[in-house]
Amino acid sequence: RVREQTERAVAEADLVLFVLDAREGLVPEDEAIARLLRRANAAVVMVANKCEGRASDAGFYEAFALGLGEPVAISAEHGQGMGELRDAIAPHLERHGARAKAGAAEASIGDAPRRIEIAIVGRPNVGKSTLANRLLGEERFVTGEEPGVTRDAIDADFDYGGRPLRLVDTAGLRRAARVVDGVEAMAAEDTRRAIGRCQLAIVVLDATEPVNKQDLSVAALAAEEGRALVLAANKWDLVVDRDATRRALLDRIEISLPQVKGVALVPVSAASGEGVDRLMETAFAAHGRWLTELGTAELNRWLEHAIEGHSPPLVSGRRLKFRYATQVGKRPPAFALFTNMADKVPESYLRYLANELRASFGLEGVPIRWQLRQTRNPYARKARGA
Incomplete structure (x- = not known):
């Protein structure tokens, strides 16, 4: 019954706000709803709620795996992130001819910049x-x-x-x-x-x-x-x-x-x-x-230069390699690093990368978040097949 109501609501909606619990992280119900939204080809804004502390970081990043874009971090309890959520919704309202409604909603909130x-x-x-x-x-x-x-x-x-x-x-x-x-x-x-x-x-x-x-x-x-x-x-x-x-x-x-x-x-x-x-x-x-946002192209040019300046260390006799970097969050800036040994990257090398990033992009004094992601070994499947 609940599933039927959800499907009907999605079919009738111009825009779906898909709310996740960032503290709890992804649960099977979230993945099921995401599949429903993808099948329906619905316009979606993902909303990661309860993002008022670091306990929500893992759940926020997990939301990217649903393939529905970047979530908007909010705390409904504390009123945080409402401006960002409004900004994410506004283009959809305009696209569906709801400019008057958007203007009324904005007027009720006030035209002043966010505090x-x-x-x-x-x-x-x-x-x-x-x-x-x-x-x-x-x-x-x-x-x-x-x-x-x-x-x-x-x-x-x-x-x-x-x-x-x-x-x-x-x-x-x-x-x-x-x-x-x-x-x-x-x-x-x-x-x-x-x-x-x-x-x-x-x-x-x-x-x-x-x-x-x-x-x-x-x-x-x-x-x-x-x-x-x-x-x-x-x-x-x-x-x-x-x-x-x-x-x-x-x-x-x-x-x-x-x-x-x-x-x-x-x-x-x-x-x-x-x-x-x-x-x-x-x-x-x-x-x-x-609030800094860095483009993926410039970020990877920086990564290549940083690696040339100080090569990643050997770990258990193997060379640590970084393939790719992309920004996955802000407030503070957070970056995904794709590497061949995600669980073995020394903290000292991450500090080096953070300091190089600060120096290159004027981020002095800004906390930097790294999310290490494992790249696939293209030879592993061949070895198993042999």
Whole structure:
């Protein structure tokens, strides 16, 4: 009965939104529906829901195997990806003469550009709330010396430099051993969730103190979640030897955060406003790089050049070979690499490729995702036949 209703709905529809659970990954029912859609030659937009964290990465990439095009990543619960989904639907509406309906729908949403969701994160008392208040131009968030003064995760919509933004400010991550009360534990979880749902993470450091493990863990979490990232060295007005401090900060970051090599560090004073405009300009640039799309032809020219510059290593006496590369995702950029030994590619060589990619295409500080895919051995079947 359900199958009959599905077939009837597909036959009557001008466009099918095929919704997948990216956390769960592909299930047999998804494959059955995909076969139905292909047989019906239906116009389809694949929608990968629940894409608010890295747990959804595998399911998102699996969707490509259905052969129905690139899925649109969304989180219906958090309202993420709605603009991209609308963009994917719009051409189909126009094609079917529904311009008036599309215009009405757009008017109900508003004509303003989509808001960039920003999380200001860092350990306690580095000046996150002061920076948030500076950006907003008002004392929206309470500040103070006691760790955890800002206890609630609060969203605030505002414009900066003509750009619509949504700011999430939280109490910051604390060392697990020091989280002794339920409220502070909730604040730490709020910060993790803020990183998970933002597009751009501004990690605030205290420039008057050395970078510590907690600072690095916050930045590493943002990189792991694949967010656009910029580091703000706050309290710069209190720094005496600025050159030495800047060198020390950059050296520690370069050594400890290789996964976002070249990430920008911007000195600021949230209290006085020094450097805040430059911070936001740098943040917008990082967000733009995060949205990068590379053509397959230029990507494979780059791959050939990168391999010539540093040959892949021998693995178990065999030469590792890369046949082809293509971009399979963005936000952050994700690339499929087709190789003869997908399960044996050393992490060190992937880091080399990521750094070469950043240097070649201006992707400094952008997390890079690799998806390794096995190429077929053309001689394997002949050997079995013999």
